[in-house]
Amino acid sequence: MKCCGVYTFVRRFGRPYKRNRLNNKYYYKEAYINMKKITAILLSAAMLVPMAACSAQQPESGKEAEGSKAAESSNTSVSSKADENRETVFQVALLQSLTQGYYDGIIKVSELKQHGDTGIGTFEGVNGEMIVLDGKVYQALGDGSVKEADDNETVPFSNVTFFDKDLSVTLPKMENINSLKETLTKTVNENGKNLFYMVKINGTFQKMFVRSELKQEKPYKTLDKALATDQREFNYENIAGTVVALYCPDYMGGLNTPGWHFHFISDDKTKGGHILELAFDSAQAEFDSTQDFDMYLSDNSDFQKMDLAKDVSSAIKKVETNEE
Ligand SMILES: [Zn+2]
Numbered sequence: 001m002k003c004c005g006v007y008t009f010v011r012r013f014g015r016p017y018k019r020n021r022l023n024n025k026y027y028y029k030e031a032y033i034n035m036k037k038i039t040a041i042l043l044s045a046a047m048l049v050p051m052a053a054c055s056a057q058q059p060e061s062g063k064e065a066e067g068s069k070a071a072e073s074s075n076t077s078v079s080s081k082a083d084e085n086r087e088t089v090f091q092v093a094l095l096q097s098l099t100q101g102y103y104d105g106i107i108k109v110s111e112l113k114q115h116g117d118t119g120i121g122t123f124e125g126v127n128g129e130m131i132v133l134d135g136k137v138y139q140a141l142g143d144g145s146v147k148e149a150d151d152n153e154t155v156p157f158s159n160v161t162f163f164d165k166d167l168s169v170t171l172p173k174m175e176n177i178n179s180l181k182e183t184l185t186k187t188v189n190e191n192g193k194n195l196f197y198m199v200k201i202n203g204t205f206q207k208m209f210v211r212s213e214l215k216q217e218k219p220y221k222t223l224d225k226a227l228a229t230d231q232r233e234f235n236y237e238n239i240a241g242t243v244v245a246l247y248c249p250d251y252m253g254g255l256n257t258p259g260w261h262f263h264f265i266s267d268d269k270t271k272g273g274h275i276l277e278l279a280f281d282s283a284q285a286e287f288d289s290t291q292d293f294d295m296y297l298s299d300n301s302d303f304q305k306m307d308l309a310k311d312v313s314s315a316i317k318k319v320e321t322n323e324e
Contacts, residue, residue: 085115085162086161086162086164087161087164087290087291087292088115088161088290088292088293088294089116089159089160089161089196089198089246089290089292089293089294090112090115090116090119090158090159090160090161090294090295090296091158091159091255091256091293091294091295091296092106092107092112092121092155092156092157092158092159092295092296093106093156093157093295093296093297093298093303094157094254094255094256094295094308095157095255095256095257095316096254096255096308096310096312096316097156097157097303097306097308098122098126098156098157098223099222099223099224099312099315099316099319100222100223100306100308100310100312101220101221101222101223101226102156102220102298102302102303102306103124103125103126103156103216103220104124104154104156104298104300104302104303105123105124105153105154105155105156106154106155106156106296106297106298106300106303107154107155107158107296108151108152108153108154108155109137109149109150109151109152109153109154109155110151110152112132112137112155112158112160113132113135113137113151115160115161115294116132116160116161116162116163117132117133117134117135117160117161117162117163118132118133118134118160118161118162118163118198118200118244118288119132119158119159119160119161119198119244119246120132120158120159120160120244120245120246120261120263121155121157121158121159121160122155122156122157122158123139123149123153123154123155123156124153124154124155124156125215125216125217125220126156126213126215126216126223126226127139127141127142127214127215127216128140128141128142128212128213128215129210129211129212129213129263129272129273129274130149130155130158130263131244131263131264131265131272132158132160132244133200133242133244133265136148137149138265138269138272139153140210140212140263140265140271140272140273141212142212142213142214142215142230142232143232144212144232144234144271145270146265146266146269146270146271146272148269159198159246159256159261161196161198161288161290163198163200163286163288164288165286165287165288166191166287166288166289167187167191167286167287167289168284168285168286168287169187169284169285169287170282170283170284170285171183171201171203171280171282171283171284171285172282173280173281173282174278174279174280174283175279176277176278176279177262177275177276177277177278180262180278181259181260184199184245184247184260184285185247185259185260187285187287188247188287191287191289192289193249193250194249194250194251195249195289195290195291196246196247196248196249196289196290196291196293197245197246197247197287197288197289197290198244198245198246198247198287198288198290199243199244199245199246199247199285199286199287199288200242200243200244200245200285200286201242201243201245201283201284201285201286202241202242202283202284202286203240203241203280203281203282203283203284204238204239204240204280204281204283205236205238205239205240205241205264205278205279205280205283206237206238206279206280206281207235207236207237207277207278207279207280208235208236208237208239208241208264208271208275208278209233209234209235209236209275209276209277209278210233210234210236210263210264210271210272210273210274210275210276211227211231211232211233211234211273211274211276211322212231212232212234212272212273212274213226213227213230213231213232214230214232216230222315223315223319224315224318224319227319233276234271234273236266236271239266239271240266240267241264241265241266241267241271241272242264242265242267243262243263243264243275243278243283244262244263244264244265245260245261245262245263246260246261247259247260248261253313254308254309255295257313257316257317257320261320262274262275262278263275264278274320276321276322
C-alpha cells in the first residue's frame with residue numbers, strides 16, 4: 001500500500017518537503033535537516049583530525065624549552081589536567097592583602113612548587129623576596145644573602161607558572177627599568193594585552209639595583225610602613241643573572257598590580273631581590289603567555305576580616321617602585 005504509506009508520512013511530518021531556493025529542488029525536510037547535521041558532523045570530524053594534530057604539535061612549535069608541554073601533551077584534542085595546569089598563573093592571596101599587612105604564610109613552598117617552576121613572591125613575615133626559577137624557590141634575604149627556601153617555609157603572596165617559552169625577543173640597550181617596561185609592553189600588546197605573561201630575561205646587567213627586607217614580627221605593620229624602616233637595598237654592577245617578571249593585565253588592579261613586577265637572581269644564586277632599577281647593553285627575553293588564572297585564598301579569620309576592596313594602589317606603587 002504505497003499510497004497509504006506516503007499519506008501517513010505526510011500526516012506525521014506535516015510539510016515533509018522543503019524547497020531549496022538555490023536550486024529549486026525539493027528535499028524531504030527531515031532528511032534535509034539531517035543532511036545538514038550529517039554534513040556538520042562530517043565537517044567537524046574532518047577538521048578534528050588536523051586540529052588534533054595541531055593541538056598536539058602546538059606546544060612543540062613555539063615552545064622549544066626542554067621539559068615543555070609537548071613532553072606531557074597527550075595525542076588527543078582534549079588537553080590533560082597537567083596541560084591546563086601548565087597554562088595557569090597561580091596566585092597566592094592578593095598583593096592587596098600583603099600590602100595591608102597580612103604576612104602569614106598560607107601555603108608551603110613544597111605545595112607552591114606543584115603550581116609552577118617560575119615566578120615571584122615573598123615569605124612569611126615578608127622574610128625576603130622570592131624568585132622561582134627552574135623549579136627551585138630562592139629566598140633573597142634582607143641581609144643580601146640568597147638561599148634555597150626550605151620546603152616547609154610558608155608563603156603569604158606569590159605568582160608562579162610552569163614556564164613554556166612562547167616567544168623570544170632580543171632586547172636592545174636599556175638605560176632604566178621604565179624603558180624595559182615600555183619595550184616588554186610592546187611585545188605584550190602585539191600578542192594580547194589581556195593575557196598574563198611570565199618573562200625571563202637573561203643577560204649581564206650593568207646596573208642591578210634591588211631591595212629586600214627584614215623579617216617582620218607580629219603585630220604586623222602595613223607593607224609601606226615595614227619597608228620604611230626595614231627595606232635593605234643592594235646595588236650590583238656587571239652582574240650576570242635572570243630577571244623573572246610577571247605581567248598582569250590592566251583589569252587586575254583589585255587583585256595584584258597591573259603591568260610589570262620584576263625580581264632578580266644572579267647566575268651564581270648568591271644575589272637577588274625585588275628590582276627597583278636596572279640597565280643593560282643587551283639581553284634575551286623569553287615570554288610565556290598564559291590564559292588561565294588560579295587564586296588561592298586563606299580561610300583564616302583574620303584574613304576574612306580584611307577589607308580587600310580597599311584601594312591601596314598608591315601604597316602598592318610606593319612599595320613596588322620606591323616612588324611616592
Ligand atoms: Zn617584588
